Amino acid sequence: MQGEGFFAVADYLLKNPPPKWQEASDRTAVSRIYYAAFIYSRDLMEKWGCQFTDGVVHAQVAEGLKASDQSELVRIGCKIANLHGERKRADYQTKTVQGFSFDKIKQLYEDVVPELQRRWEHLNGRQRSEALAKIRARIESV
Numbered sequence: 093m094q095g096e097g098f099f100a101v102a103d104y105l106l107k108n109p110p111p112k113w114q115e116a117s118d119r120t121a122v123s124r125i126y127y128a129a130f131i132y133s134r135d136l137m138e139k140w141g142c143q144f145t146d147g148v149v150h151a152q153v154a155e156g157l158k159a160s161d162q163s164e165l166v167r168i169g170c171k172i173a174n175l176h177g178e179r180k181r182a183d184y185q186t187k188t189v190q191g192f193s194f195d196k197i198k199q200l201y202e203d204v205v206p207e208l209q210r211r212w213e214h215l216n217g218r219q220r221s222e223a224l225a226k227i228r229a230r231i232e233s234v
Contacts, residue, residue, distance in 0.1 A: 094131065094132075094135070098128035102121040154176065154229045160206065160223040160227045165211060167203075171204055
């Protein structure tokens with residue numbers, strides 16, 4: 093499944109929340125937005141030749157990008173980590189009513205998708221090779 097499907101579900105839930113289940117709908121939308129960005133990033137990084145380990149792949153994606161030493165990729169890695177934090181808050185901190193900033197969460201998504209591909213394409217061959225070596229090394233250490 094591609095990440096866009098997850099974002100479409102989130103967008104639908106935000107536009108059409110069931111009145112009785114508003115909070116559950118909001119929490120689900122946050123989670124789906126994270127997974128849309130995560131899957132997009134993971135799949136793109138796999139095209140670059142990155143290999144991930146089940147159980148730690150979420151950390152590997154964000155930490156790998158943050159280790160690249162390319163400022164734009166580092167920023168995108170931080171945004172994925174921020175989205176992951178919002179997803180965990182939505183899924184696990186259920187004893188309190190959460191107020192989510194959907195504008196902020198959607199902006200984080202838009203800063204990842206399709207910005208990651210664009211930023212990668214702007215790197216020259218040497219920059220890509222160096223960044224990829226650092227990304228792979230970090231992925232292996234997570």
